[in-house]
Amino acid sequence: MSGNGYAERAADIVQQALASGATDAECTIGEGEEFSANVRLRELETLKEAGSRGAGLRILKGRHTGSAYTSDLSREGIRHMVRSAIELAEITTEDPHAGLPDAADLGSIPGDLGMYCADVAGLPTELKIDMARRAEDAALRADARIANSEGASFDTRVGRHAFANSRGFAGEYRASYCSLSTVPVAREGESMERDYWSTTARGFAGLENPEDVGRIAAQRAVRRLGARKVETQMVPVVFEPRTARSLVDNIFDAVHGGAIYRNESFLAGKLGARVASEKLTVIDDGTIPGLFGTSPYDDEGVPTRRTVVIENGVLRSYLLNTYTARKLGLRTTGNASRGLAGNAGVGNGNLYIERGGATPEQLIAGIREGFYVTELIGFGVNIVTGDYSRGAAGMWIRNGELAFPVAEVTIAGTLQQMLTTLQAVGSDLEFRGSMAAPTLVVAEMKIAGR
Amino acid sequence: MRDLENYLAEALSHGGAYADLYFEYLSTSSIGIDESIVKSASQGVSLGVGVRVIAGERTGYAYSDDLSPEKIRKAARVAACIAAGPATVEKVSLNEGGRRNLYPVLTAPTETAFTERVELVKRADRAARAYDPRIFQVQASYADNLRQVLVATSDGVLSWDRQPMTRLNVAALARVNGGTPQRGHAGGGGRVDLGFFLNEKTPEHFAAQAAREAIVMLDAVEAPAGEMTVVLGPGWPGILLHEAVGHGLEADFNRKGVSAFSGRIGQQVASPLCTVIDDGTIANRRGSLNVDDEGHPTRRNVLIENGILRGYLQDKLSSRLTGAAETGSGRRESYAHIPMPRMTNTFMLAGESDPEEIIRSVPRGLYCPDFGGGQVDITSGNFVFSAAESYLIEDGRVTRPVRNATLIGNGPEALKYVSMVGNDLKLDEGIGVCGKEGQSVPVGVGIPTIKIDRMTVGGTA
Numbered sequence: 001m002s003g004n005g006y007a008e009r010a011a012d013i014v015q016q017a018l019a020s021g022a023t024d025a026e027c028t029i030g031e032g033e034e035f036s037a038n039v040r041l042r043e044l045e046t047l048k049e050a051g052s053r054g055a056g057l058r059i060l061k062g063r064h065t066g067s068a069y070t071s072d073l074s075r076e077g078i079r080h081m082v083r084s085a086i087e088l089a090e091i092t093t094e095d096p097h098a099g100l101p102d103a104a105d106l107g108s109i110p111g112d113l114g115m116y117c118a119d120v121a122g123l124p125t126e127l128k129i130d131m132a133r134r135a136e137d138a139a140l141r142a143d144a145r146i147a148n149s150e151g152a153s154f155d156t157r158v159g160r161h162a163f164a165n166s167r168g169f170a171g172e173y174r175a176s177y178c179s180l181s182t183v184p185v186a187r188e189g190e191s192m193e194r195d196y197w198s199t200t201a202r203g204f205a206g207l208e209n210p211e212d213v214g215r216i217a218a219q220r221a222v223r224r225l226g227a228r229k230v231e232t233q234m235v236p237v238v239f240e241p242r243t244a245r246s247l248v249d250n251i252f253d254a255v256h257g258g259a260i261y262r263n264e265s266f267l268a269g270k271l272g273a274r275v276a277s278e279k280l281t282v283i284d285d286g287t288i289p290g291l292f293g294t295s296p297y298d299d300e301g302v303p304t305r306r307t308v309v310i311e312n313g314v315l316r317s318y319l320l321n322t323y324t325a326r327k328l329g330l331r332t333t334g335n336a337s338r339g340l341a342g343n344a345g346v347g348n349g350n351l352y353i354e355r356g357g358a359t360p361e362q363l364i365a366g367i368r369e370g371f372y373v374t375e376l377i378g379f380g381v382n383i384v385t386g387d388y389s390r391g392a393a394g395m396w397i398r399n400g401e402l403a404f405p406v407a408e409v410t411i412a413g414t415l416q417q418m419l420t421t422l423q424a425v426g427s428d429l430e431f432r433g434s435m436a437a438p439t440l441v442v443a444e445m446k447i448a449g450r
Numbered sequence: 451m452r453d454l455e456n457y458l459a460e461a462l463s464h465g466g467a468y469a470d471l472y473f474e475y476l477s478t479s480s481i482g483i484d485e486s487i488v489k490s491a492s493q494g495v496s497l498g499v500g501v502r503v504i505a506g507e508r509t510g511y512a513y514s515d516d517l518s519p520e521k522i523r524k525a526a527r528v529a530a531c532i533a534a535g536p537a538t539v540e541k542v543s544l545n546e547g548g549r550r551n552l553y554p555v556l557t558a559p560t561e562t563a564f565t566e567r568v569e570l571v572k573r574a575d576r577a578a579r580a581y582d583p584r585i586f587q588v589q590a591s592y593a594d595n596l597r598q599v600l601v602a603t604s605d606g607v608l609s610w611d612r613q614p615m616t617r618l619n620v621a622a623l624a625r626v627n628g629g630t631p632q633r634g635h636a637g638g639g640g641r642v643d644l645g646f647f648l649n650e651k652t653p654e655h656f657a658a659q660a661a662r663e664a665i666v667m668l669d670a671v672e673a674p675a676g677e678m679t680v681v682l683g684p685g686w687p688g689i690l691l692h693e694a695v696g697h698g699l700e701a702d703f704n705r706k707g708v709s710a711f712s713g714r715i716g717q718q719v720a721s722p723l724c725t726v727i728d729d730g731t732i733a734n735r736r737g738s739l740n741v742d743d744e745g746h747p748t749r750r751n752v753l754i755e756n757g758i759l760r761g762y763l764q765d766k767l768s769s770r771l772t773g774a775a776e777t778g779s780g781r782r783e784s785y786a787h788i789p790m791p792r793m794t795n796t797f798m799l800a801g802e803s804d805p806e807e808i809i810r811s812v813p814r815g816l817y818c819p820d821f822g823g824g825q826v827d828i829t830s831g832n833f834v835f836s837a838a839e840s841y842l843i844e845d846g847r848v849t850r851p852v853r854n855a856t857l858i859g860n861g862p863e864a865l866k867y868v869s870m871v872g873n874d875l876k877l878d879e880g881i882g883v884c885g886k887e888g889q890s891v892p893v894g895v896g897i898p899t900i901k902i903d904r905m906t907v908g909g910t911a
Contacts, residue, residue, distance in 0.1 A: 040507075040706070047532050048511040050525065052786065054496065069494035071515045081494070088491040091568045095487050150708050185708050185829055194708065194829040227830070229906070232676035262484070262587050263631060264623055341492040342480070378834035379823040380856035380908065384623065384633045389673070389856040389908040391825070391834035408832045410856050410908025412675065448675035448858075448908040 006031070006162035007172035009073075013057060014164050017082050022059035022089075024100050025166045028299070028340055029055045029073075032159035037125070039132040040151030042140075047125070056340030057081055061089040063098045069340040097326040101300050105322070105332055106169045108297045109304060114290035116174040117203025120156050123178075128154045131180050131210050138214025139184035143222045150194060152182035152214070169301035176202055177292075182214050186221040193227065193407075195220035195375075200432055202290055220374070223395065227407035229449040230396060236370040237411055237445045238363060238397065241428055243373045244437035248351055250415055251282055252435070253383045255309055255317070256346045257324025257335075266386035266416055267315060275315045276419035279356060282310040284319060286334065286349025293350035293434030300336035300344050307333045309351070313420075321346050352436040356425030360439040363424050370397035371406065371447055386415040392447075409449040418442045451544055453519065454602040457501070458542040460526040462604060465535030466503035466510070468770065469526075470603040472743060473499045473517070474785040477560050480593040483571040486579075491564065498785040501525045504767060505533035513786045544608040550747070552733050552740055553641035558614040560596040562644055567592055570618055574653035578622045581661035584668065587623035587631070588660075590653070592616075594639075601745035609745040614641050615736070615892060617880065620656045624664035632670070634663025635822075635838060638879025640736045640894075651879060663820065663839050666851050673840070673855035673909025679812050680857065680905040681843065683819030684805070684876035688895030691726055691796050692884065693824040693833040694861045695719070699753050699761075700779075700791040700886075701768035703828050710831030710861050711759065719759045720865030723801055726754040728763060730778055730794030736880040737795035737894035744780035744789050751777045753796075754865075765791040783889040790886060797896030801871025805899040808870045810846040816907055817841045817848050818857070831861035834908075856908040864905065872899030 010027040017025035033051035037044070055078065056069040066088030070081040136152035156178040164170040181198030197217035199208035239247065259265035267275060286304025288294055297303050300322055308316045320328070321336035321344045337347025364372065373394040380389040389412040395402040426439030454471060461469035479493040498515040499522055510532025512525040559567060574590035594616040601609045619637035636659035638651050647653060682690060695711070703709035711719065720726070730739050730748025739748045744766045752760045762768075765780035768791060781792035809817065817840060824835030836856045841848045877896035884893040 044508055044532075046509040046511065046788065048788065049528050050511075050513040050786065052498065052513070052515045054515075056494070065490060067490070067492040069492070069496075071496035071498065077495075084493050088493065088564065091481070091488065091564045092491050093483075093486075093488040095489055098489070148707055150706065192708075192710065192829055194827070224830075262589075262623070263625075264587065264633065266630075341494050343490045375827075377825040377827060377832070378836055378856050378858075379825070380834070380836040380854060382633070382854050384631050385853070387854045389836070389854060389910075391832065391856055391858045391908070393827075393830075393832070407830060408858055408860055408906065410675075410834070410858050410906065412673075412855065412908050412910045414910075446675050446908075446910045448906050450677060450906075 006160060007164060007170040010162045010164035011170045013055065013078055014166050017057060017059050018166055020082050020086055021061065022086060023062060024060040025057060026100060027055065027057045027164050029162040030159065030340060032157055034157050036153060036155045037129045037132050038151050038153045039129060039136055041149060042133060042137060044129055045151060054340050055081065057085045058343065059085045059089060060099060063094045063096060064089040064092045065098050065343060066092060067341050097323055100165055100167050101302050101322040101332060103167050106167060106301045107303045108171050109287055113294050113296055114202060115294060116176045119204040120176040120178050121158050123156065123204060134210035135180055135182040135214040138211040139182050139218040142215050142218030145186045145188050145222050145225060146184045146218050147187040148185040150183035150185060154180050163301055165301055171297055171301065173296055178204055178207060180207055180210060180213055182217045184218050184221045186225050188225045191225045193221055193224035195224060224393065224405045227393060227405035229408045230406055230447060231450050232448050234444050234446055236367050237442045238370060238372045239440045240372065240374050241430060241438055243376050244440045245435050246376055247440065248353060248435040248437050250381050252348050252351055255319050257318050257320040257328065258346060259383060260318050261324055261327040264384045266383065270315045273315055274313050276310055276313040277422040278313040279425050280310055280313050280419060280422050281354040283354060284309055284349050284351045288350050291350045291431050293348055298334045298336040299338045302332050302334040302336060304334045304349050319346055319348065348434055350431065350434055352429065353425065353438060355427050355429040355438045357427055358424060360426050360428055363426055363439055363441050364397055364402065365400040367397045368399060372397050372402055373411065388413050388415050388418065409447050411445045411447055413445045455542045455544060457522050457526050458602060458604045460523050461501050461503050461530050462539045463537050464530040465533040465538055466505045466530060468504040468604050470502050470601060470744060471499055472785050473600040475598045476595060478595040479560055480591060481568055481571050482591045483575050484589045486575050488568060488571065499525065500785040501529040502788065503529040503532050507771060508532045509767065509788060511788050539604055542604045543606055544602055545606050546608045550740060552731060552738050553614060555614045555641065555643045557643060558596040559594040559616050559644050566644060570647055570653050574618065574620045574657045577654040577657035578620055578661045581658055582665050584624045584626055584665060585622050585661050586625050590620045592618045603745055607745040609741040611740045616640065616642055618647060618653060618656055620660040622660040622664045624668055626668060632664050632667035634660040634667065636660040637881045640734050640880040641738060642734050666839060670851040670853045672911035673852040674816065674907055674911050675909040677904050677906050679815030680902045680907065681808055681812060681815060681817045682897060682900050684872065684874045684897060684899050686878040686895065687818055687821050688797050688878060688897035689821050689824050689835050691798055691897060692793060692895050693826045693835055694859060694864050695726060695754065696793045696796045697826050698828050698831060698861045699763055701762040701764045701774065702791055704762050705768050705772055709828045714759050717759055718757050719862045720754050720757040721868040722757040723871045724754055724757050724865050724868050725799040727799065728753055728793050728796045732795055735795050735894045736882060736892045739794065742778045742780045743782045746776050746778045748778035748794055763791045763793065765789050781891050783891060787889050792886065792891055793884060793893050795877065795894035797875065797877060798898065800873050800875035800898045803870045803872050805872040805874050808872055808899050808901050809843060809848060811870065812843045813845060815843040817843050826861065832858065833861055834858045852909065858906045858908060867903040868900050869903050870901040874898045
C-alpha cells in the first residue's frame with residue numbers, strides 16, 4: 001500500500017482521535033480530480049477541470065457514536081474535525097450494536113483489481129474534446145430526423161481513497177473512470193424525442209468506439225418518434241438491459257440490511273424462502289477485476305466478496321455491513337458503504353442478474369402482444385409493500401416484433417409478482433455500471449394508458 | 451476587493467467576455483434517530499471557490515478547495531483557457547449592490563448547541579409512536595446547514611449572502627398483527643431559526659402527519675388504472691407544476707430548442723384558470739434566495755398567466771445569448787458546479803372554487819393530498835409524479851384510500867384540462883430537492899386544490 005501516504009495520514013488521524021478521548025475511530029480520506037468536456041452541435045460548449053479532497057472521521061466513545069468531516073486537511077482543520085466528532089458522541093444514545101468490525105473480519109483482497117488505468121490521467125484535452133465531438137457527429141449524421149442535440153460529453157475522474165481504523169486496518173487504493181455519452185434529439189412533425197447512449201470504462205482503452213455510441217443513441221431517439229399512448233390493459237412486459245438494471249436496484253433496496261432489520265422491506269424475514277421464479281439468480285460480487293463495483297475492501301475495512309443473494313428464486317442472503325449484521329445476528333457481507341461523514345450504510349459491489357440462454361430477439365419473438373420497455377421514469381416503487389408503478393416508454397410488441405413506439409403510460413404491479421412471474425432471462429448481460437441485468441420478461445403487468 | 455478584481459482579470463486574460471467567482475463556506479450538521487436511539491450525529495465544513503469564464507457560447511470552469519491566492523489564480527488560468535486570444539475586457543471594478551434579507555435568521559441553527567437540536571428528533575420519535583399503537587417503527591432526522599457565499603463578476607457585481615437551511619423529516623411504519631407494513635412520511639423546514647420547530651411547525655406536527663399517513667394506508671385498496679379525473683390537494687402536490695411546466699421553462703433547454711415548450715411563448719399551454727409563478731423572494735422559504743448563485747437578486751417571475759406562456763427562467767449564459775432579461779434563476783449546488791437556470795418556489799395562484807365543491811363535482815376519480823417525487827422528460831414533455839396518499843372519489847365523496855400509484859401526463863397538455871382551481875393556495879412545508887444534470891438544489895412548490903379532468907393514473911385495478 002504505497003501512494004501519497006494517505007493511509008498513514010488516516011491512521012494518524014485515528015491516533016489523534018484516540019488521544020482525544022475516543023475509544024475507537026475510523027477515518028476516510030478521499031481525493032479526486034475531475035475533467036469534463038461538453039460539445040454541442042459540433043462546437044465546444046464547456047470545459048471543466050478541478051480537484052478536491054476531504055477527510056471524514058467517525059469515533060466511538062463506548063457505544064456512543066459521533067462523526068465529522070472537513071475539506072480542510074491542514075493541522076488546524078483536522079484538529080477541529082476530531083473535536084467535532086468527539087463533541088457529538090456526547091449527544092448520541094448508547095447503542096449496544098454500534099462499533100467497528102471484529103478484527104477477524106478486517107482485511108483486503110490482494111492483487112490488482114484493475115480499478116485504476118494510468119491512461120486516464122494523461123489524456124490530452126484535445127483528444128477528450130474530439131471523442132465527444134465524434135460521438136455527437138455520428139449521432140447527427142445517423143438519420144435525417146436527428147434535428148438537434150443536447151450534445152455529447154466526455155468525462156474522466158481519477159481518485160484516491162484511504163481508510164484506517166483503530167483495530168489496525170489501514171488501506172489505500174486508486175480508481176479511475178471515464179465515460180462518453182451523447183443525447184441526440186429527433187424530430188418529425190410535431191413529435192420531438194430524445195434518448196442517449198454511453199460507454200463507461202475504468203480506462204480510456206476500454207471505451208467503445210465514439211461512432212457506435214452516437215449511432216446507437218440516434219437509433220434510440222429516432223425509434224421513439226410518433227410514440228402513442230396505448231389502451232389500459234394487462235400484457236407481458238419485456239425490460240431491456242437498461243431498464244432491467246433498475247429492477248436490480250429495487251432488489252438491492254429490498255435486501256439492504258437496514259431495510260431488513262427495520263422490517264421495511266417486502267423481503268424481510270424471507271431468508272431461505274422462494275421469492276422469485278427459479279429462473280432468477282442474483283449475485284453481488286465486489287471482486288471482479290476492472291468493474292465499477294469492485295474494491296479490495298468495503299468502507300469499514302472488510303474484504304469484498306461474492307455473495308449469492310437469490311439462487312434459482314430462493315433468497316439466500318441479505319447485503320450487510322457490520323451494524324446491520326449485528327442487528328440481525330448475522331455476519332457482515334462486506335457491503336459497508338459511506339461518504340466522508342456519518343455511519344456506514346450498505347452499498348452494492350457488482351450486483352447483477354445471471355444471464356439466461358435466449359437472445360432478446362428470441363424472447364420478443366415469443367410474444368404476441370406485449371410492451372418492450374426502454375425507459376422508466378419516476379420513483380413509484382415502495383419497497384415496504386412491493387407496490388410498483390412507474391412511468392414508461394418503449395416499443396409495442398405485436399406478433400413477435402417491435403411494432404410501434406409507446407409513451408406516456410405507466411406499468412404497475414408488485415415487485416413480489418414481478419419476481420415470481422419472471423418468465424425468461426436473456427443472454428445479453430453487460431456491465432455498464434455497478435448494477436447489471438440482461439433482458440427480462442415478466443409474464444403480465446398492468447399498463448395504464450388511454 | 452483588489453484581489454478579487456485581479457483574479458477576474460486573470461480569468462479574462464485569454465479573451466473571455468465574462469467571468470465570475472463563487473466563494474462558498476458551508477457548514478452542515480445532521481442528527482438521526484432510529485428505534486428510539488440517536489444513532490448518528492455528524493457535522494462538517496467544506497469551502498472552496500469556483501471560477502467561470504464565458505466566451506460566446508462556451509464556458510470554462512475550474513474550482514479549488516484551497517483558497518490561497520496561488521490556487522485561486524491557477525483555477526482562474528485553467529478556466530480562462532476556454533477562450534483563445536488577447537484579453538478584451540480592460541478593467542474590472544466591483545461594486546457592492548443594495549442588500550435585503552429575506553431570511554433574517556439571527557442565530558443559524560448550525561450555530562446553536564446540539565442539545566437543543568437533538569431534542570427535535572427525540573420528540574418526533576415519541577410523538578409518532580404515541581400517535582397509534584399500530585406504529586411500530588419510527589425514523590426521524592434533522593439536518594441544517596449554513597452556506598456563506600460571495601459572488602464577484604466581471605460585470606462589476608459583488609454580492610454576499612448568508613443562507614441558513616433546516617429540515618426535519620419523520621418516517622413511520624404501521625402494521626396490524628404482523629401484516630404488511632405501510633409507511634408514512636412528513637417533513638419540513640426552510641431558511642428559519644430553531645424557533646420555527648419550537649413554535650410554528652413542531653416535531654409533533656410532522657410526526658402526527660407521518661403516523662397518520664401510515665395508518666391510513668393500512669386500509670388501502672388497489673389503485674385504479676387508466677384516464678380519469680384527478681383532484682390534487684393543496685400544498686406539496688404543486689410538484690405537478692415543477693415537473694409538468696417548470697423544468698420545461700428553464701432557458702437552457704429553450705435556447706437549445708430541446709424543450710417541449712420551446713418557441714411557445716405567447717401560446718396557450720394551460721387552461722385560462724392557471725397562473726403559475728416562480729418566486730424566489732418569499733420570506734424564509736426553502737427555495738428563496740436573496741441573490742441567486744450568480745449574484746443577481748431573485749425575483750417573482752410569471753411563467754404562465756391565465757393559461758398563456760409568458761417567460762422562461764434565465765441564467766447568466768442564456769440571458770447573454772438570447773438578450774432576455776435576468777430572472778435571478780441562476781443556481782448551483784456548490785462551488786464545484788456550473789450554474790444553470792433553476793426554479794425557486796413554484797406555485798399556482800389561488801382560484802375561486804371552494805375545495806369541497808371541487809370534490810363534490812367529481813362522480814368518479816382520484817383525490818391526491820400527498821405525493822412522493824416526480825420526474826420529467828423535457829423533450830417529449832412527459833412527466834410523472836407519484837401519489838404517497840390518495841383516495842377514490844365516488845359520487846362526489848372522498849372514500850377509500852388506495853395504494854401508491856404514479857400519475858403520468860404531458861407538460862404542454864396536462865394543465866389544459868384544469869377545470870377548477872380552489873381558493874386554498876398552500877405552499878409546501880419545505881422538503882423539496884430538485885435534481886438536474888447531477889446537481890441538487892432546495893426548492894419549494896405550492897398549489898391550491900385543483901381539478902384535472904383527464905390524467906392517466908398508473909394503478910393496477
